[in-house]
Amino acid sequence: MNVLRSIIYLSLAGYMSAPFAAEASFAPIVVGAPYEDSLASQPGSDSAPNSGAVYLKWKTLQGQLGTALIKAPNAESSDKFGEAAILSGNNQVLVVGAPGESGCGANVGATEHANLIGTNSRVTCFSYGMESNADSGQPLDSVSIGAAYIFEGQGEFANNSQFETSAGHKLLDFTTYIKAPNPSLWDNFGGVVHISGDGNTIAIAATGEDNCGIGVGGTGDNPNQRLGGHSVCGQYVHPGMDDNSARDSGAVYIYKKSNNTWVLDAYLKAPNTDPGDMFGSALALDSDGDQLLVGTPGEDNCGTGVGGQGANANQRLGYGSVCGTNPNPSLWDNSARDSGAVYHYARENGQWVLKEYIKASNTDAGDLFGSALSFDHQDDKIVIGAPGESGCSAGIDGALQNPNKKINGESVCGNSPLNSNVKLDNRIGKSGAVYVFAYDDNNANLKEVAYIKAPNPDANDQFGANLFIDSVGGLMIGAPGEDNCGTHVDGTNNKAPCQNPGLTNNQALDSGAAYIYNDNNYANTKVAYSFFKYVKAPSVHGGDAFGTNLAAVTALDAQDPTIQMVFSAPGYDKPDMTDTGKVFVYTKESANKLRKSFGFNGKLPNVENSVSNFDYFGGSALGGSDTSVTSSVGNQCTIVTDYLEGSKISIKDFIDCIAGFGPGH
Incomplete structure (x- = not known):
């Protein structure tokens, strides 16, 4: 077997550094490009469709810009390497997920596992390792088993603009390859990944995993019932990792570094496993890796609040309560399809335990609560996105009137005045919301403390599809x-044919936007968010989907408070090209100043044709080194395949797919 190496394309020292001379240094910006098409040995060749790649871009203390492209050491078509990617807070460990990877084997290093052999197998292995693929009787590009790749180094970006230094070593080099301990077809292992700030704990999701068991270890009995009263687990009394009765229920695997080796620390299933929940669609580890948030936007319980047993005041049109006739919803109530939930786990005395099961205060079907999530940097607040939420009120706690108008001039919220039931007014489908939870003064009880709506909610804006908390x-x-055709900070600059740009302009369908809030009480546990800036791309076009992913990276100089805020627009079109994607960076120099800095796409230095149609650059993973708060929303997006097969793709399909919050059942 040939020794495989990670192939990394490097920039020249100081490449493109001149336009950034006035900028502070910044830690590596990590951009996943799962639809990148080159073979590792042939950059720009487009000979391995959707094999995927990860881009790094950083700026040294000396003002030189570094850039690198990382390919998997065993890159093949449809692996989607880069669907998820994140760098540890110390810049020393990079984790990259490839949910389409079809390698045979299991565990760290891809060794043999019984689930792949025998009468109950879905795939057959004849050999193991990175060069061995599953024999499933299907084309390899349809076999999505999944893998994760670990790259490690010393974090020496501050003084090196070359990825391979003059001393002959890479700043990050490939060290190991991880497969699930229970791999199966279409598990999409690696579609979502996260890492602790210290780089010693990794969480990897497999949103397509099918085990029907519940709890830590996945062996708990499942009381969920299918229609007709039959158990979700069928005849299985004691399910295990290799049971596949609950399709796409999802699982999360936690790995911890021990004696310089990665070992499986825990296998997590939800306490209420159900088909289609896609447990693990978003992940967030805290800074030391002892707390984990797991987002499950496909979960269906109609209950509300922490614990999920609060009464639900939401009404369905003509049908009464969202919970039907059940006055006391529980984990096993499935009356609110795709309402979503978040699970908070903690490692206590070396064991992982479930701490909280979190629902919104206004649970409703289709809200997709848990599509994005984050701890803050003090690990005492939890922020959760629900891009499918339909409330029409605006501002913090819905305290503002919605400025958007219907064609006839009437408010999109109708003429009803603001009242205490703003969370229950569901007139604007998929406008989106974000929820903030914090512990009380005794650090004992978690409760919802803020409900955040955009200052300009409108249908299908999907506010909360992703979120990030800076340092x-x-x-x-x-x-x-979001649809405003204006450009730049505040979205008020216009270019023809845009007319009267601003918060209520909706002339550029699905162009996308980002919103920034400052926490005025950050030093305390109390939350006091205030709206800071509304951000559009420097160049705005319908379908760009600006804000699909976002992140923030700090200066490599520890004394420099400058923050680079990074926003992706995967639908951005280069001249004469379609959906190549682009990433834009804005500089936050103080609590009151934000300015456009620079933008970049997947073009490689000195390589022609390195950008191609449907690359969706930045569409699936965007993570810097502030990893204690990064959310990483995965998906099972097939939009490229659909397009190539002749299916009609709408802008809405593009937004829903590339943003990664359409769990589906």
Whole structure:
């Protein structure tokens, strides 16, 4: 077997550094490009469709810009390497997910596992390792088993603009390859990944995993019932990792570094496993890796609040309560399809335990609560996005009138005055919302403390599709379906044919926007978010989906408070090209100043044709090194395949798919 190496394309020292001379240094910006098409040995060749790649871009203390492209050491078509990617807070460990990877084997290093052999197998292995693929009787590009790749180094970006230094070593080099301990077809292992700030704990989701068991270890009995009263687990009394009765219920695997080796620390299933929940669609580890948030936007319980047993005041049109006739909803109530939930786990005395099961205060079907999530940097607040939420009120706690108008001039919220029931007014489908939870003064009880709506909610904006908290508590929220045709900070600059740009302009369908909030009480546990800036791309076009992913990276100089805020627009078109994608960077120099900095796409230095149609650059993973707060929303997006097969793709399909919050059942 040939020894495989990670192939990394490097920039020249100081490449493109001149336009950034006035900028501070910044830690690596990590951009996943799962639809990148080159073979590792042939950059720009487009000979391995959707094999995927990860881009790094950083700026040294000396003002030189570094850039690198990382390919998997065993890159093949449809692996989607880069669907998820994140760098540890110390810049020393990079984790990259490839949910389409079809390698045979299991565990760290891809060794043999019984689930792949025998009468109950879905795939057959004849050999193991990175060069061995599953024999499933299907084309390899349809076999999505999944893998994750670990790259490690010393974090020496501050003084090196070359990825491979003059001393002959890479700043990050490939060290190991991880498969699930229970791999199966279409599990999409690696579609979502996260890492602790210290780089010693990794969480990897497999949203398509099918085990019907519940709880830590996945062996708990499942009381969920299918229609007709039959158990979700069928005849299985004691399910295990290899049971596949609950399709796409999802699982999360936690790995911890021990004696310089990655070992499986826990296998997590929801306490109420159900088909189609896609447990693990978003992940967030805290800074030391001892707390984990798991988002499950496909979960269906109609209950409300922490614990999920609160009464639900939402009404369905003509049908009464969202919960039907059940006055006391529970984990097993499935009356609110795709309402979503978040699970908070903690490692206590070396064991992972479920701490809280979190629902919104206004649970409703289709809200997709848990599509994005984050701890703050002090690990005492939890922020959760629900891009499918339909409330029409605006502002913090819905305290503002919605400025958007219907064609006839009437408010999109109708003529009803603001009242205490703003969370229950569901007139604007998929406008989106973000929820903030915090512990009380005794650090004992978690409760919802803020409900955040955009200042300009409108149908299908999907506010909360992604979020990120920067190092000083600033909250970034993406709304990839927002429609204003204005450009830049505040969205008021216009270019023909845009007329009267601003918060209520809706002339550029699904152009996308981002919203930034400052936490005025960041030093305390109390939450006091205030709206700071509304951000559009420097160049705005319908379908760009600006704000699909976002992140923030700090200066490599520890004394420099400058923050680079990063926003992706995967639908951005280059001249004569379609959906190549682009990433835009804005500089936050203080609590009151934000300015456009620069933009970049997947073009490689000195390589022609390295950008191609449907690359969706930045569409699936965007993570810097502030990893204690990064959310990483995965998906099972097939939009490229659909397009190539002749299916009609709408802008709405694009937004829903590329943003990664359409769990589906």
